[in-house]
Amino acid sequence: MNKQYWSRRIADIEPYIPGEQPKDKKYVKLNTNENPYPPSPRVAEAVAKVAASDLRLYPDPDCAALKKTLAEFYGLRPEQVFVGNGSDEVLAFSFLAFTDEDTPAVFPDITYSFYPVYGEFFGTNCRIVPVREDFTIPLEQLMKNDGTVVLTNPNAPTGIGLSLDEVEQILRANPDHAVIVDEAYIDFGGESAVKLIDRYENLLVIQTFSKSRSLAGMRAGFALGNESLIAALNAVKNSVNSYTLDRMALAAAQAAVEDRAYFYDTCSRIAKTRETTTGKLRELGFFVLPSQANFVFASHERVPARILFRRLREEGVLVRYFDKPRIDDFLRITIGTDAEMEILTATLKRILEEQR
Amino acid sequence: MNKQYWSRRIADIEPYIPGEQPKDKKYVKLNTNENPYPPSPRVAEAVAKVAASDLRLYPDPDCAALKKTLAEFYGLRPEQVFVGNGSDEVLAFSFLAFTDEDTPAVFPDITYSFYPVYGEFFGTNCRIVPVREDFTIPLEQLMKNDGTVVLTNPNAPTGIGLSLDEVEQILRANPDHAVIVDEAYIDFGGESAVKLIDRYENLLVIQTFSKSRSLAGMRAGFALGNESLIAALNAVKNSVNSYTLDRMALAAAQAAVEDRAYFYDTCSRIAKTRETTTGKLRELGFFVLPSQANFVFASHERVPARILFRRLREEGVLVRYFDKPRIDDFLRITIGTDAEMEILTATLKRILEEQR
Numbered sequence: 063m064n065k066q067y068w069s070r071r072i073a074d075i076e077p078y079i080p081g082e083q084p085k086d087k088k089y090v091k092l093n094t095n096e097n098p099y100p101p102s103p104r105v106a107e108a109v110a111k112v113a114a115s116d117l118r119l120y121p122d123p124d125c126a127a128l129k130k131t132l133a134e135f136y137g138l139r140p141e142q143v144f145v146g147n148g149s150d151e152v153l154a155f156s157f158l159a160f161t162d163e164d165t166p167a168v169f170p171d172i173t174y175s176f177y178p179v180y181g182e183f184f185g186t187n188c189r190i191v192p193v194r195e196d197f198t199i200p201l202e203q204l205m206k207n208d209g210t211v212v213l214t215n216p217n218a219p220t221g222i223g224l225s226l227d228e229v230e231q232i233l234r235a236n237p238d239h240a241v242i243v244d245e246a247y248i249d250f251g252g253e254s255a256v257k258l259i260d261r262y263e264n265l266l267v268i269q270t271f272s273k274s275r276s277l278a279g280m281r282a283g284f285a286l287g288n289e290s291l292i293a294a295l296n297a298v299k300n301s302v303n304s305y306t307l308d309r310m311a312l313a314a315a316q317a318a319v320e321d322r323a324y325f326y327d328t329c330s331r332i333a334k335t336r337e338t339t340t341g342k343l344r345e346l347g348f349f350v351l352p353s354q355a356n357f358v359f360a361s362h363e364r365v366p367a368r369i370l371f372r373r374l375r376e377e378g379v380l381v382r383y384f385d386k387p388r389i390d391d392f393l394r395i396t397i398g399t400d401a402e403m404e405i406l407t408a409t410l411k412r413i414l415e416e417q418r
Numbered sequence: 419m420n421k422q423y424w425s426r427r428i429a430d431i432e433p434y435i436p437g438e439q440p441k442d443k444k445y446v447k448l449n450t451n452e453n454p455y456p457p458s459p460r461v462a463e464a465v466a467k468v469a470a471s472d473l474r475l476y477p478d479p480d481c482a483a484l485k486k487t488l489a490e491f492y493g494l495r496p497e498q499v500f501v502g503n504g505s506d507e508v509l510a511f512s513f514l515a516f517t518d519e520d521t522p523a524v525f526p527d528i529t530y531s532f533y534p535v536y537g538e539f540f541g542t543n544c545r546i547v548p549v550r551e552d553f554t555i556p557l558e559q560l561m562k563n564d565g566t567v568v569l570t571n572p573n574a575p576t577g578i579g580l581s582l583d584e585v586e587q588i589l590r591a592n593p594d595h596a597v598i599v600d601e602a603y604i605d606f607g608g609e610s611a612v613k614l615i616d617r618y619e620n621l622l623v624i625q626t627f628s629k630s631r632s633l634a635g636m637r638a639g640f641a642l643g644n645e646s647l648i649a650a651l652n653a654v655k656n657s658v659n660s661y662t663l664d665r666m667a668l669a670a671a672q673a674a675v676e677d678r679a680y681f682y683d684t685c686s687r688i689a690k691t692r693e694t695t696t697g698k699l700r701e702l703g704f705f706v707l708p709s710q711a712n713f714v715f716a717s718h719e720r721v722p723a724r725i726l727f728r729r730l731r732e733e734g735v736l737v738r739y740f741d742k743p744r745i746d747d748f749l750r751i752t753i754g755t756d757a758e759m760e761i762l763t764a765t766l767k768r769i770l771e772e773q774r
Contacts, residue, residue, distance in 0.1 A: 077656030300433030
């Protein structure tokens, strides 16, 4: 590839690689942590109400209606809410807003693999904190007040959660820097830090519509925090793209938040399926990390994850495999419906037998 | 505002300010260059076909179907197409991909006001080339091969176009740098540089769905150029946000491109209305720059633009006013329907009479 015209920023970048979205055949798709349940029926109604003729007009650049709905749901003021095109965009904007050459990003080695990409791409120094042997986070390493701490809670791809007390210790120990808590998977069993926002000026909570609200296909994410942090994110957004959510995404996201009963019901169903699946995987000889998310991270006592990944794919079941140090013998398996998880465990059982 | 946690990047930034989208009352809205005609009827059909249940799944991160449709329309290969969340995002990504501390961006002083924001925000040096007294671009100033030239063609907010020959001169004179031609308004009467792509490796053409394809509310834009430039944009995108277009935006954009007859018809109607409106404004004592876009840039011989802007707003007609050196006696007026333009000219006539 001729890179004559490329900026230095991208000359050697290794971009993030999203989980595959194959089109070749129908898979049991457990590889990108999508929700197995469709969005609330109110989403379809809300989208259908967006008049096609209005699509000629720009959406509201302030996303005021969606911010108001989110603020009500979380007991905050609209000025404490930022919305963006998926939590990936909100995270990218947060790196731009709260890190620079002098303010490093501080995060674990095993975590969402987009963080080091943001760091390298935006010219931020990163301090990487290795997780312990059991994949828990060594809190004392995050108490140094030397940069912007970025934590996924529950962590990905491990699923291990931090308690509210642990998050609070980190907030207290880092008064001079923003602490970003990426709660993409919080609704499946974790303890959200949202209730700490009014007590910690440095806390930014980031969540997404892609997981617990079944809207991965609509691209919406949000951040909650004190007004100064939200204003910083708005400054970034208005230096990049004033309108990041389209009219239908705004309508869909708002309807998804409004249907509380559906949200609580689907989240609790997924948590229940996760517990059943964890039990079955353990019976099959898997070591399964304790997960608070809509996925489990599992390693087999005998058969390498690499082989299981490939054989599952051949059998029509997609899971995620990371060919990276420390985690290259694990599979990350999204929690689907009970029926999908039965296909998964039955298929694994067959594969494990053939690998004797 | 407490900026304790803000990165240096945003501490003093002056973000771009989009045209207002007021909700207080119904206006004749001629301030953000939206298309007065709704999108093609095929857009509503295509969006309605996106199953609500599929919204739980991520969209195609490669946007393959939309790229293929655009490639067919413009006689290119899909590898020569990039799509993003509106042309603002594509422009931001282009600044990240093709400028850095050593490669400045080179653009006119009177042009799209987002360029200097990108430059400042991403730490790019900018070389600003003043336009001539008549608002035309001094081509010789863009022949220095000293940075990435960024040109809006036709220019905004003036509406003045460059010929294909002029664009080609710039491409030839800047072999060591990308030349970005922002053709947001090209379909209303300009000469597109798309046909030069196979001859100039350094040419990147950027267009949008927000103007000629009536989809400002759906957030889609695209870039056309040689594979190496497109690969650079993909590297940027995959370092920021893998999925920038949602499922409905992808479907809407594709349908809009496919309906060629509707596209040509609405563009030519707007061009015709622009000519009629230009004539009427001149009769009212306006100096109107020759426009190839879906707006006109006009200054009155007697009454200051600032006053006309305010009075029009009070009378329910929104236009755009830029309080900036050299252009602070001009109004940028979007071309609406014939009926809307009659309201504009009748209202202006009344205001001009009262200002005697």
